[in-house]
Amino acid sequence: MKRPLVWQTATVKAVRTETPEVKTLTLSLPGWTPHRPGQHYDVRLTAEDGYSTQRSYSIASEPERTGEIDITVERIADGEVSPYLDDTVVVGDRFEVRGPIGGYFVWDRSIDGPLLLVAGGSGIVPLMAMLRHRAVAGVKDPARLLYSARTNEQIIYGQELETLARKDGLTISYTLTRSQPAGWKGYTRRIDDAMLKEVSGPLGRGALAYICGPTALVEVAADGLERVGFSAERIRTERFGPSGP
């Protein structure tokens, strides 16, 4: 039987700075249940006067980590919730969450075959849960990640991604759309059909694609993948917000 979704009180166990605009919060959950990578939690903040607001945040951690989850939050300058989570929250703070939520944008070891992941900005978060799970579960099918960020400093989880790429058949391609460090060997433009073809080509037909990021990037990548030969039912998308790299 499906478990009813209830609000529970999360306690912030750790705060880690990922980039100047992005932090990861580790949340201890008294009612933790295993998630499928790609799922999210709703976060509900309630002010002293009773005003309450909620937003969705993808789970960044793998389901093998019991009792806690990581969420990774990009600060939207004029946002209501993300600046609070990034700038005000400290270890020991508590707020309400409910989840895990979502059954479509999910991937786990039970799904065989090559995997193509396309991320824009903080859209890497649910894909990171998939990659962390893939590594822990020892999945050997090939996987490729195309990750678009504005600058090198804005790449989230950069070091861990490099470690993951050194093993288990994961290949990572980056595109830096605004500025690139000296000697940069990756792409330097927004995602386009030629890039999608180059990155996905070695996976062959039958790869399953997951695209996550700002709406515009998701649409360009999903349409582009169809043009380079993916059937629509092999493409899964998740949209985070209106703008992006």
Ligand SMILES: Cc1cc2nc3c(=O)[nH]c(=O)nc-3n(C[C@H](O)[C@H](O)[C@H](O)COP(=O)(O)OP(=O)(O)OC[C@H]3O[C@@H](n4cnc5c(N)ncnc54)[C@H](O)[C@@H]3O)c2cc1C
């Ligand atoms: C299923 C799902 C999973 C998500 N997972 C994550 C995650 O893992 N990490 C994460 O950082 N965010 C994630 N988001 C986005 C998140 O839910 C919020 O929308 C985001 O944090 C902005 O909230 P805010 O209250 O700070 O801004 P708001 O007060 O809601 O918006 C302020 C202004 O910023 C614009 N805006 C809102 N979101 C974005 C955005 N993403 N990019 C640019 N401009 C924006 C709004 O249009 C508005 O003009 C997810 C969204 C969904 C639907």
